[in-house]
Amino acid sequence: AQSVAQPEDQVNVAEGNPLTVKCTYSVSGNPYLFWYVQYPNRGLQFLLKYITGDNLVKGSYGFEAEFNKSQTSFHLKKPSALVSDSALYFCAVRDRKAGGTSYGKLTFGQGTILTVHP
């Protein structure tokens, strides 16, 4: 079974400061890891993913995430937060061993509300 935990329901940061949204995962094999963002009245939008290779993944809107296998974490980061980054962020995992026709079954965390204050 695969699972994702986002330990913080809410993260508050000041504009211009660095931000981190935490995510830890559990899979039986090696993971594919994703971050999605949801703005009000919009669908989940893809930010970035980790497949293999470099542990630091860069994505949309200046976001990046670091895959840490020993800590089973995939924290989302941004060096300088913007007010427009305020949204709901979801971490998701797919077990690489799932294979077969399980192409899209993602397991999501509960989401973290990011609020960036001016």
Place this chain on the structure above:
Amino acid sequence: EPEVTQTPSHQVTQMGQEVILRCVPISNHLYFYWYRQILGQKVEFLVSFYNNEISEKSEIFDDQFSVERPDGSNFTLKIRSTKLEDSAMYFCASSERTSLSGANVLTFGAGSRLTVL
């Protein structure tokens, strides 16, 4: 930018009624999915659909649920007899075929909010 569109955005129904939620996936995508999010809870996988058949479904997707791609463009989720606990936001998603299928990026619609009274 291509979008996944869902209708209706919000539907209110009485318990026991049938509901059909509609989705138009991105035109060149081959894989289709439904997820749902009960208020305050996680986004949960319901079902995936490929080559005109269900490829995987979760425990939530019982006999009350069905999916169909009736005309090559729409992808529908039918709930045959709604229950109070079916109240949720239902998200449709689609993805293209890649060499690394497990790493497919899903494109989600904005969701259909179902309220069962």
